[in-house]
Every structure is written in C-alpha cells, then in structure tokens.
Amino acid sequence: MPDAFTSSEDRAAFIAGLPKAELHLHIEGSLEPELMFTLARRNHVAIPFASVEEVRAAYAFSNLQDFLDIYYQGMGVLHTEQDFHDLTIAYCARASADNVRHVEIFFDPQGHTERGIAFETVIRGITRALDDASARYGISSKLIMCFLRHLSEADAEATLDAALPYLGRIDGVGLDSSEVGHPPAKFERVFARARALGLKIVAHAGEEGPPAYVHEALDLLKVDRIDHGNRSLEDPALVARLAGEAMCLTVCPLSNLKLCVVDDLAAHPLRTMLDAGLIATINSDDPSYFGGYVNANYRAVADALDLSRAELVTLARNSFTGSFLGEADKVRHLAAIDAYA
Template structure:
C-alpha cells in the first residue's frame, strides 16, 4: 500500500471521511430507477421499462449518445416542483453520506421547458432542496444552468432570457449534451452575454471532443473551469497552459469508464493529470447512470491507480480550491482537509 495506508480498508475509510466538494453533477443524471418508477406512477407517465432491473440493464452504453438517448427519456417523469425537489433532495442525502460539504450542480432547463414544464417549476424545486440541505446537513451549494449544445445558440439565448428573474439563485452557466460537432465556438455570443451578467463560466470540453474544443472553451468562452478535459493530454502545449493557469478540470472517472472514454479504470488519466500539475478533481457526473456517487469515484481511482494519501488530499483540496466559493469559505474547507489528513 501507498504512504500512510496499511491496507485497502484503511484507504477506503480515509476516502469515506475525507471532506469533499463535488463540482460536476447533472441533477437529472442522479435520477435513480426507483425514483423514476415512483414519479412515473405519481404523474401517470408511461415509461418503456417494466421493472427497475430493466432500467438498470438499459444503462449499458457504448458512447455519450447512447447515454443521452436514455437520459432524455428518463427526464420525462419530472413534471412538478415536488419532483424536482425529491430528485435534488435524494442526491444531496447521498452526497452528505459521502462527506460532501459543498456541491455545484448542473441543471438542464431546456430538457424540461421543451416538454412544457415551466422554468420556474424546475428551479423552485431544485433550490428549495438546496436550501433544506444547507439547513439540515450544512451542505453549501452553487447552481449552474447548462445550455444543451445540440440545440441552437438562439435557443440558449432564449433560455438565458428565461433565467433573468432567477439570477439571484444561479451562479454560472455551462455547456453539456452531445459534444462532437458542437464546438464551444457555436455559443461564444451567449457565453459573453452570461459573463457580462456576472455569471461564472464552465463548459464540457475534451470528453469526446478534441483538444481544439478545450482551446475554444478557454479562448472564446473564457471559462473559469473545464468540465472533463481528458483529451487535453493529447496536446502537450495545452497541458502546460492548463497547469500554468491553474485551470480546474472536473474529471468523472466512472462516467469515463461507462461511456468508453477509457477502456479500463486502470488506464484512467487522473494520476497522469496530477503528475503533470493539473488541478484535477473527482466527480460523479450522472451517478445513477454511471454506477456511483462521488465516494465511489474516489474509491475506484484510488484502487485502480494506487493513489497515495497525498494524491487523495490533493484531489479534495482541488475540489474546494476550484469551487466558486469565496476565499474565506475555501480557506475554512481547506483547513478542515488538512486537519483530517
């Protein structure tokens, strides 16, 4: 075993208690099959699965698009404010169990408004659950509105218009959905507008898309953080730039495995990223679909890559340092990690 650990159990216990922030979580991607069935019944919605087991069996993907097809299908059960509350509260209770102290979650309003669900219904349910988790578990949060990149920039602009009354509750904007063929440059104008409104900027780049997409996210969208970023490693100059700028990468190991971005978790580039001085973090992405919340992601890479205590502490520190918390709150969380380690 690596430094400071006498056994695999010792490392697992250390990971379990390590204070963490999660920076890459799609709230719709935390919809567990059991809740999907419950909401389908509650709302009288027919879903193309006869059992929870059938849903889990369908969660075998060969690429991002396979996953997205079923992800949008699952969303159909989310209709009322209570549904969005229940969805978010269920995730937060799992995060609390994993010693997550701060979350920055994505939501996809276009996946709901195009089904006739009001923007207000979505954000009210989510934020009420975030407020309750702060009161009950002490979990702080930031909310990031994502634009669906397979849709047009004009549709993203319309979504930003709908968000204007809620800017007091929205901390940033992101870019998700089908990456290949939808470069960040497609959304340069709407992101410039969001930045002008004081919103933080993040974007999925370099998951399935090429390193050029990461360059575009940096240069055209002026991102504060890169979501995924795995394929940056193909471009040594880009790696050097990301390290020099201290750009946080929100890496999602089990997602990468499930979507065949990596063939084997033992081949995951996370350790390579750390060794290259990149500010990598560990996150769960769409945990109900990809087989694990943030603790399970830490555990998977720790075991497969034989991560040391120092590596794990670095990952946890990166998660708070790369968050959109204020300097004082960051310092408090970093001190808690040091005290724990």
C-alpha cells in the same frame, strides 16, 4: 500517518472521512430507478421499463450519445416543483453520506421547457431542495444552468432570457450534451452575454471532443473551469497552459469508464493530470447511470491507480480551490482537510 495504504479497506475508510466538494453533477443524472418509478406513478407517465432491474440493465452504453438517449427519456417523469425538489434532496442526502460539504450542480432547463415544463417550476423545486439541504445537512451549494449544445445558440439565448428573473439563485452557466460536432465556438455570443451578467462560465470540453474544443472553451467562452478535459493531455502545450493558468478540471472516472472514454480505470489519466500540475478533481457526473456517487468514484480510481493519501488529499483540496466559493469559505474547508489528514 504513512502515505501508502495497507489495503483497499484502509483506503476506503480514509476516503469516507475526507471532506470534499463535488463540482460536476447533473442533477437529472442522479435520478435513481426507484425514484423514476415513483414519479412515473405520481404523474401518470408511461415508461418503457417493467422493473427497476430492467432500467439498470438498460444502462449499458458504448458512447456518450447512447447514454444521452436514455438520459432524456428518464427526465420525462419530472413534471412538478415537488418532483424537482425530491430529485435534488435525494442527491444531497447521498452527498452528505459521502462527506461532501459543498456541491455545484448542473441542471438542464431546455430538457424540461421543451416538454412544456415551466422554467420557474424547475428552478423553484431545485433551489427549495438546496435550501433544505443546507439546513438539514449543512451542505452549501452553487447552481449552474447548462445549455444543451445539440440545440441552437438562439435556443440558448431564449433560455438565458427565461433565467433573468432567477439570477439571484443561478451562479454560472455551462455547456453539456453531445460534444462532437458542436464546438464551443457555436455558443460564443450567449456565453459573452452570460459573463457580462456576472455569471461564472464552465463548459464540457475534451471528453469525446478534441483538444481544439478545450482551446475554444478557454479562448472563446473564457471559461472559469473545464468539465472533463481528458483529451487535453494529447496537446502538451495545452497541458502547460492549463497548469500555468491553474484551470480546474472536473474529472469523472466512473463516467469515463461507463462511456468508454477509457477502457480500464487502470489506464485513467487522473494521475498523469496530477503529475502535470493540473488541478484535477473527482466527481460523479451522472451517478445513477454510471454506477456510483462521489466516494464510489474516489474508491474506484484510487484502487485502480493505487493513489496515496497525499494524492487523495490533493484531489480533495482541489475540489475546494476549484470551486466558486468565496476565499474565506475555501480557507475554512482546506483547514478541515488538513486537520483530517
């Protein structure tokens, strides 16, 4: 099979059939406007939009905080276990259609408990949907509980306390929300505690924050994976370290474009990451808000950077090698990619 594509359609067809995992997906960020309206009616919640079109028109962001303001507003329609189930199974259906075989999804319990929604309600709805998705679509999953970094470490500690009865369903903890001004060091103690409990550790770092935040995530939080990591490229020694430690980066191209982390996908650093030997992956982040699920992210950045078959295969392979699956499962998925390619 030749390495170059003859057309965008040829590349899109290849991407469609490529087995892949998604490692950076905020389940609340997959809330489509149609479901937002359905849940608002179901739960008698007033929302400041008159139509689906008006919601989509509001998705014009100039930075991360602009997005977060409407993100937290949108999740206000989620009230019951069934709401969280419906949200999660809707995402899994779209992932399956994109030939995603494994997902590692984030959820933000503090965004719900501070609204009076019980932790139990959130996790039972999500995990029931993940079980349904396994039976219905054959998708395996891992669940990562994120701490909101604009809140205090004490609040994160209380969230970890609430999670203790459910650790059998939680695979890791992460750090998200407003990055600038909230360095990873702020959460060093709660992450040490989570690590001692056997949880995997991830953190958003180097999206809008400086390379120093990536260093802190590595040295203080002792992460197993970096979410985003774009600004790592500003520090050659950091790049060398990330490559040497085989640290996976969960990159989100359409998110980067929508939040003005990059001005143009043609200037996206993904190929630079691959050329530097970094284990970069492609993910959708908050697909309802940023204009596309995982295949849309693959297509957009592959067209913009003219990625080859070999580069796309590398990205798909990275999505499994960077996952928290066991080695036998990784080998099985990598063999499927090799057979396809």
